[in-house]
């Protein structure tokens with residue numbers, strides 16, 4: 001089997017209204033699709049993280065890597081990863097590694113289709129049912145404590161037994177009040193996580209964590225800048241709340257360094273960012289060797305397979321329509337939460353098919 005073409009499509013659409021976390025405001029969401037075509041008529045689909053905000057750069061990098069891939073056997077993912085990831089030419093992090101991620105995910109989708117196996121089975125098959133949390137709790141215009149509580153109550157109605165909210169975007173005592181309201185609205189048996197998206201200095205994060213401890217947080221995510229391993233390690237020593245991080249980390253080398261610094265309790269690799277599924281599985285193994293669990297960041301359709309494949313998959317992140325107006329419309333079938341769990345699809349590969357009828361009006365490339 002040979003690769004005959006590598007194509008990329010970028011879609012970008014407005015959110016209901018801008019959503020804000022500890023540091024950033026997001027007006028749009030999007031989807032960055034990489035398709036790998038073969039001489040046997042089988043096509044693999046992959047997604048790359050965050051290219052919609054720099055589509056010209058992303059498409060140019062895909063076209064650069066295309067020269068490496070045309071004519072090659074798509075099943076040789078380890079070799080392709082090695083040859084695309086040339087640190088001197090393309091850089092060790094950032095958008096090039098995100099593009100490699102999209103290509104690598106498409107190669108794995110193809111491999112699953114050739115093997116006629118769902119990816120979670122092909123990659124390890126630890127389970128087909130994973131614990132899931134609904135992510136949200138953003139800051140929005142006109143959203144007060146009452147609306148925040150209503151959002152969380154709706155998450156629980158939808159079957160979530162774990163919910164996540166943003167912190168770091170208002171003064172600490174105001175956020176503590178938001179955490180109190182969320183804890184009271186979901187009750188004592190639902191897990192509550194908080195995510196600062198790198199908004200704090202380490203001493204502020206320690207103050208927040210100590211004040212929030214009484215609300216029984218399941219984790220405190222990205223308290224500080226992603227490169228501040230020492231600051232993050234200091235937070236883990238200063239609070240009983242577990243620290244989660246990794247969505248801004250790239251490749252096995254980044255996760256190795258974060259683990260060696262004892263800077264994290266729960267790892268959050270994102271296959272669409274860190275280097276694809278080939279690299280994700282190496283991070284999962286590195287975590288196993290250190291008795292650490294994996295709670296992937298972002299895209300539920302891809303990460304369901306990865307959490308289900310491994311023995312140290314902790315929980316799946318799930319975004320609903322409150323955050324993304326295209327939720328339920330991007331794919332021909334949508335993952336749903338049942339009693340706190342999501343079940344991995346049994347279709348070959350990733351088991352996803354894009355719903356072009358809904359996507360086409362948002363095409364930017």
Ligand SMILES: [Mg+2]
Nearest residue numbers: 195221222247
């Ligand atoms: Mg996060």
